[in-house]
Amino acid sequence: MSGSRPVQSRIQGWVWIAALVAAIAMPWVFYNYHTGRHSGFVVSMLSQMGMMTILALSYNMLLGQAGLFSLCHATFFGIGGYATIHFLTLAGDGSLPLPLELFPLLAGLSGLGLAIVFGYMATKQRATAFAMITLGIGELMTTAALMFHHFFGGEGGVNSNRMIGHSLLGFKYGAAIQVYYLIVGWTVISALAMLYLTRTPLGRMANASRDNFERVQFMGYDPRMVRFLQFALSGFFAGIGGGLYAITYEIVTFDALAAPLSANALLMAYIGGTSAFGGPILGAVLITLLQSGVSLMSNSWLVYVGALFISMVIFAPNGIMGLIAAHDPIVRGGRFGRLIVPYAKVLVPGIVMVLGFIGLVELASFLTIGAAQGKTLVLFGTRIDDHAPLPWLSAGLCLVGGGLWFGREARSFRRVWQGLMAELQPKRSLA
Amino acid sequence: MTDTALSLCNVSKAFGQMQIIRGVNLDIKKGERHAIIGPNGAGKTTLFNLISGRFRLSSGEILLNGARVDHLPPHRINRMGLSRSFQITSIFHRLSVFENLRCALLWSMGYRYSFWTPLWRQRELNARTDLMLEQLNLASRRDTLAGLLSYADQRALEIGMTIAGGASVILLDEPTAGMSNTETDNAVELIRRVSKGKTLVMVEHDMKVVFDLADVITVLVYGQVIASGPPQAVRANPAVQEAYLGALAA
Numbered sequence: 197m198s199g200s201r202p203v204q205s206r207i208q209g210w211v212w213i214a215a216l217v218a219a220i221a222m223p224w225v226f227y228n229y230h231t232g233r234h235s236g237f238v239v240s241m242l243s244q245m246g247m248m249t250i251l252a253l254s255y256n257m258l259l260g261q262a263g264l265f266s267l268c269h270a271t272f273f274g275i276g277g278y279a280t281i282h283f284l285t286l287a288g289d290g291s292l293p294l295p296l297e298l299f300p301l302l303a304g305l306s307g308l309g310l311a312i313v314f315g316y317m318a319t320k321q322r323a324t325a326f327a328m329i330t331l332g333i334g335e336l337m338t339t340a341a342l343m344f345h346h347f348f349g350g351e352g353g354v355n356s357n358r359m360i361g362h363s364l365l366g367f368k369y370g371a372a373i374q375v376y377y378l379i380v381g382w383t384v385i386s387a388l389a390m391l392y393l394t395r396t397p398l399g400r401m402a403n404a405s406r407d408n409f410e411r412v413q414f415m416g417y418d419p420r421m422v423r424f425l426q427f428a429l430s431g432f433f434a435g436i437g438g439g440l441y442a443i444t445y446e447i448v449t450f451d452a453l454a455a456p457l458s459a460n461a462l463l464m465a466y467i468g469g470t471s472a473f474g475g476p477i478l479g480a481v482l483i484t485l486l487q488s489g490v491s492l493m494s495n496s497w498l499v500y501v502g503a504l505f506i507s508m509v510i511f512a513p514n515g516i517m518g519l520i521a522a523h524d525p526i527v528r529g530g531r532f533g534r535l536i537v538p539y540a541k542v543l544v545p546g547i548v549m550v551l552g553f554i555g556l557v558e559l560a561s562f563l564t565i566g567a568a569q570g571k572t573l574v575l576f577g578t579r580i581d582d583h584a585p586l587p588w589l590s591a592g593l594c595l596v597g598g599g600l601w602f603g604r605e606a607r608s609f610r611r612v613w614q615g616l617m618a619e620l621q622p623k624r625s626l627a
Numbered sequence: 628m629t630d631t632a633l634s635l636c637n638v639s640k641a642f643g644q645m646q647i648i649r650g651v652n653l654d655i656k657k658g659e660r661h662a663i664i665g666p667n668g669a670g671k672t673t674l675f676n677l678i679s680g681r682f683r684l685s686s687g688e689i690l691l692n693g694a695r696v697d698h699l700p701p702h703r704i705n706r707m708g709l710s711r712s713f714q715i716t717s718i719f720h721r722l723s724v725f726e727n728l729r730c731a732l733l734w735s736m737g738y739r740y741s742f743w744t745p746l747w748r749q750r751e752l753n754a755r756t757d758l759m760l761e762q763l764n765l766a767s768r769r770d771t772l773a774g775l776l777s778y779a780d781q782r783a784l785e786i787g788m789t790i791a792g793g794a795s796v797i798l799l800d801e802p803t804a805g806m807s808n809t810e811t812d813n814a815v816e817l818i819r820r821v822s823k824g825k826t827l828v829m830v831e832h833d834m835k836v837v838f839d840l841a842d843v844i845t846v847l848v849y850g851q852v853i854a855s856g857p858p859q860a861v862r863a864n865p866a867v868q869e870a871y872l873g874a875l876a877a
Contacts, residue, residue: 397733398742400722404730407719413701414679414711415792416734425740471721 215477219246219380223373239372241488243444245481246379247437250386251457252464252476254433257390259462260470261399262426263406265327268314268334269461272431274341274453275310276303276438278348281448284356295364300382300439307435308428315427319420322409326423334455341450353449356442369443379440386433391473393429402426463501467508469515478516495569496561503553529620538609545601552594559587631693632657632796632826633678633709638687638697640670640677640850647673649850650687655843657795660827662841664834666870670850671830672714675798678828679711680704691796706734710794714801714830716781718788720774724765727773727784729756731791762821763787779810783817790821797822799829803836815839846870 222242226235251273258264280303286292287299294302318329341348348354358369367374393399401422405412409419442448451457460483468479483501490497512519526532562573562582573580580587633655640648647670655661663671676682678689680701689697696704719727729752736752738744746752760766763783768776773784782802790797802818803811815836818827831837837844838858845855846867854864861867 392745393742395746396742396744397738397746398740400726400730400746401733401740403722403726404719407721408717410681410701411713411717411719411788412730414705415731415788416702416705417740418700418702421740425742429742 211474216380216384219383220377223376234371234373236372237488239376240444241484243372243376243379243440244488245484246376246383247440247444248460248464248480248484249383249477250437250440251434251461252468252480253387253390253473254430254437255461256465256470256473256476257393257402257426257430257433259465260475261394261406262402262423264319264322264423264427266318266330266427267327267455267458267462268318268330268337269430269434270453270455270457271314271334271337272307272311272434273438273441273457273461274337274448274450276300276307276435277442277448277452278341278354278438279303279306279435280439280442281354281356281446282347284358284360284442284446287360287362288357293362295362296358296360296367296369296443297364297378297381299443300436303439303442304432304436307438308432311428311431311434315424315431319423319427322419322423334453334458338450338454341453348450351449353447355447358443358446372444375444378443382436382440386436387477390433394473398422398425398429463505467505467515469517469519469521471514472517472521475515475517482516494558494561495565496557499557499561500554525620526616529616531616531620534616535612538605538612542602542605542609545598545605547598548594549598549602552591552596552598555587555591556595559591630657631655632659632691633828634690634693635678636688636690638674638677638689639685640673640682641685647850648677651847651850651852653845653852653855655796655826655828657826658824659842660822660840661829661843661845662837663828663830663845663847664832664837665847668849669847671847672800673850674847675711675800675828675830679709679798705792705794708795709798710789710792710796711798712785712789712800712802714804716778716785718773718781718785720772722773723770724773724776724784725756725760725769728759728763728787728791729753731788732756732759735792759787759791763817779806779813782806782814786814786817786821790825794825796826796828799827799831801830801832803831803833811836 219242223234223239226238227233228235251269254272255266255269258266258269280299283292283294283299283302287294287296314330314333318326318333321329342350358375361368363369367378369375369378394403401412401417404415405417405419405422412419412422438448438452441452464479464483465476466479467482468477469475486497486501486504490500494500508515514521523532523535526535558573559582562571566573566582573582631654633653635651635653638648638651639646651674663674665671673682677684677697680696680699680703684697687697688695691704691707691709694707696707696709699707719730722730729746732752732755736755738749738752757766757769760769763786765780765784765787768780773781776784786799786802789799799818803814806814811833818829818840827840829840831840841858843856844858844861846853846861846864848870853870854861854867856864
């Protein structure tokens with residue numbers, strides 16, 4: 197076991213580097229060399245992925261690492277955004293002579309400040325009581341954002357201009373692509389800092405108090421202090437994300453601190469996997485893809501996000517990273533090849549089932565929202581009548597039939613899996 | 628007074644109308660191995676919870692090395708040199724065995740709440756953790772998740788975590804509960820080894836363990852001390868025989 201550890205961490209290192217290279221190269225993959233322009237859609241989606249990565253990672257400092265179920269994480273993201281807009285305005289007036297690259301740091305400090313105040317209240321409690329307090333804080337802040345016009349700008353929000361003419365690197369930050377690379381830079385810095393935090397005494401004691409807060413007390417630590425510090429620091433990073441949001445969009449409304457964004461943070465961290473450090477990054481990328489990509493194609497994209505979330509909670513509570521990690525002993529035992537055929541057997545009915553589900557959702561959606569918008573459902577160039585029984589019947593058949601078939605294959609897959617695990621068992625205990 | 632590690636004066640605890648501990652007076656000397664026995668429901672675990680600060684007293688005083696601790700939260704009492712284990716295994720299930728022990732060492736080595744110190748570069752801390760692993764015979768399980776250890780290994784780990792911080796007074800709550808005979812023998816050996824030079828207070832049901840380890844035995848019945856003294860004297864005490872040992876023999 198100790199022999200394979202360095203190999204594993206080397207692979208992990210390469211995955212990190214590959215992800216970074218992909219993040220840097222991606223805008224150029226979609227670069228239009230005829231017009232000499234970047235794809236605005238791709239750059240803005242990638243920028244969103246960067247901010248959401250920071251948000252999800254900072255949320256996981258609470259949920260995954262400290263076992264704290266917070267419902268107000270967007271508060272600190274949002275306050276970072278609002279503060280940055282005001283800082284930008286100050287800078288535009290010439291009264292804040294700082295380069296733009298450092299503004300996310302100010303945003304982080306704003307997030308930290310607010311997280312210290314709210315964290316002091318919320319971290320008095322843990323578990324359900326903690327979640328309740330954070331729910332209250334989130335609602336309080338949403339209301340405040342609509343009440344205090346001077347700072348939050350009411351429903352219209354506040355706006356400013358990021359071209360303050362001050363830069364460390366000599367950029368003007370007029371073009372979205374320049375802002376994107378600023379986001380990449382801050383995302384890397386924040387992710388590394390949060391990774392570092394997991395390997396410090398505080399980070400470790402946060403894990404410890406997640407597993408067993410009473411034991412922590414009898415080791416000299418005040419679990420409340422551990423919760424408080426972890427909460428404050430996670431607010432700092434969320435604030436950085438919000439700062440980048442403000443720089444990107446140059447406008448911040450109460451959406452940036454309202455409950456749906458807090459729920460998104462939870463969704464991203466959970467779907468990606470809370471027990472691995474990289475899980476929330478994966479979740480942020482995936483959910484952003486769904487949000488920007490699928491939302492263009494379908495009115496009902498939220499249904500798909502919801503279905504994905506529910507199936508993850510039921511079938512893969514450790515998220516995508518948890519699914520990957522479950523394969524670890526099999527890959528190390530060199531038996532992964534034996535899973536390929538069973539996987540293919542599950543995949544086919546799985547696809548049929550999912551297509552059936554999508555068919556029903558889309559038919560329903562075109563029947564209601566689509567009709568109101570005057571749209572018609574067109575598949576492979578043929579117009580499909582959403583009032584006729586045939587499309588409904590075939591979609592329903594795919595869902596039910598595919599589901600039953602999938603269930604059968606899934607059971608035989610489980611048998612293969614358990615057989616492999618049993619084979620590997622004695623080997624592992626010897627090592 | 629200075630040779631008393633732990634002193635309980637007239638300690639009482641009531642939950643609502645229920646009087647669980649009724650005026651316990653107890654002095655435990657430094658370096659003593661002290662067993663608290665008594666029938667189920669006598670209040671032994673409650674007494675531990677009071678001493679370690681998990682529950683607040685209803686009345687009375689508790690002194691640790693001469694200083695009052697009965698109003699302090701558990702982590703403050705721990706910092707003053709008292710550590711405890713739990714009846715139900717209490718470890719960090721999702722951390723490795725190594726991390727479990729290292730966490731137990733952190734406070735005593737002055738790391739406090741540091742979020743800037745890289746743990747992997749702390750040579751002395753890591754070396755001491757590895758040394759503890761050796762002492763507990765857990766070195767081969769170093770990187771295993773604590774939740775996946777066998778029950779006996781988990782109990783050994785918990786004892787290790789209890790003593791790791793260097794506390795001078797150790798409370799063990801049924802350290803051998805649920806163990807097989809061989810496992811119990813190993814556990815007794817381990818406890819004897821790691822409690823050397825420390826004050827040990829334990830709640831235990833296994834009489835063999837009690838008479839093997841303890842210098843002094845206190846018998847608690849319905850929240851009151853009915854006898855306290857060397858094993859032979861306690862064994863010979865008619866009140867004890869009636870209330871406890873006799874009930875076992877019958």
